[in-house]
Amino acid sequence: MKTPDIQFPPGVKPRFGDTPDEVALELAQAVSDFLRKRLAEAERVSLVVSGGSTPLPFFTALSRKELDWSRVDVLLADERWVDETDSASNTRLVKESLLQHKATAAHFLSLKQAGATPADGLDAAKAELAGLLLPLDVVILGMGNDGHTASLFPDAEELSHAMDPECRDIVAAMTPASQPQKRITLTRPALCSARFIALHFRGTDKLDTLKKALGAPDDVMAMPIRAFLKPDLQVFWSP
Numbered sequence: 018m019k020t021p022d023i024q025f026p027p028g029v030k031p032r033f034g035d036t037p038d039e040v041a042l043e044l045a046q047a048v049s050d051f052l053r054k055r056l057a058e059a060e061r062v063s064l065v066v067s068g069g070s071t072p073l074p075f076f077t078a079l080s081r082k083e084l085d086w087s088r089v090d091v092l093l094a095d096e097r098w099v100d101e102t103d104s105a106s107n108t109r110l111v112k113e114s115l116l117q118h119k120a121t122a123a124h125f126l127s128l129k130q131a132g133a134t135p136a137d138g139l140d141a142a143k144a145e146l147a148g149l150l151l152p153l154d155v156v157i158l159g160m161g162n163d164g165h166t167a168s169l170f171p172d173a174e175e176l177s178h179a180m181d182p183e184c185r186d187i188v189a190a191m192t193p194a195s196q197p198q199k200r201i202t203l204t205r206p207a208l209c210s211a212r213f214i215a216l217h218f219r220g221t222d223k224l225d226t227l228k229k230a231l232g233a234p235d236d237v238m239a240m241p242i243r244a245f246l247k248p249d250l251q252v253f254w255s256p
C-alpha cells in the first residue's frame with residue numbers, strides 16, 4: 018500500500034496498514050501492552066472504546082490478550098439511547114465481541130441507564146461512572162465523515178457544553194439533529210485527558226475527512242475530532 022499523503026501535527030504517531038485486520042492486531046497489541054504496564058502501577062485501569070462498525074476486529078483481537086482483566090473497567094465513549102437488544106446498541110457489540118474469551122472477567126460500566134431519554138438517565142450514568150479514576154487510561158476513538166467523534170456531533174445543541182474544556186461532567190446527553198437516536202457521550206475533557214488516546218478508522222473517505230479536519234485545526238465545533246488531533250495521539254488506519 019502507498020503511504021497516504023497526510024501531514025500530521027508534530028508528535029502524532031500514524032500507523033497505516035494494508036487491511037483492517039492487520040491494523041486491528043497492531044492496535045490490540047499496543048492497547049494490551051499499555052494496559053499491562055498500567056496494571057503494574059494501578060489497582061484498576063480503564064479502557065474506553067468506541068462503537069460503530071470499525072472496532073469489531075480490534076475487539077476480537079483484544080479479547081484474546083492475556084491481561085488481568087478482572088482489574089479492567091470497560092466503558093463506551095458513547096452510546097445510542099436504545100435497548101441492548103437493538104442492533105444499534107454499542108453495548109451489545111462490546112458484550113458480544115470484546116467481553117469474550119480472556120476479557121470475560123472485565124467489569125463493564127454502562128452508559129445506557131433506565132429512562133426515556135439520555136437526559137432522564139444522565140444522573141444514573143454519572144453514578145455508574147462515579148468510581149472511575151481520572152485521567153482515564155486508554156481511549157480509542159472512532160470518527161464519522163461529519164467530523165464527529167464519540168457522540169460529539171457538530172449538529173447537537175448540547176455540543177458547546179460537552180466540548181467545553183472546563184466542563185466538569187464526565188458524560189453529557191446529546192440530541193444530534195442528523196441522528197435517528199438520542200445519544201450519551203463522554204465529554205471532551207474526560208476523553209482528551211486520557212493517558213493513551215488512539216484514533217481508529219478505515220476507508221479513503223475518512224482519510225479525506227481527517228485531511229479536512231487537519232486543514233483548519235482551530236474550528237473544533239465544526240469538526241469535534243479536531244480537539245483530539247494533538248501530540249501523542251496514535252492514529253491507526255487501513256483502507
Ligand SMILES: O=C1O[C@H](COP(=O)(O)O)[C@@H](O)[C@H](O)[C@H]1O
Binds near residue numbers: 067107160
Ligand atoms: O455513531 C458512531 O460513529 C462513530 C464511527 O463509527 P463507524 O461505524 O464509522 O466506525 C463511532 O466512533 C461512534 O462510537 C459511534 O457511536
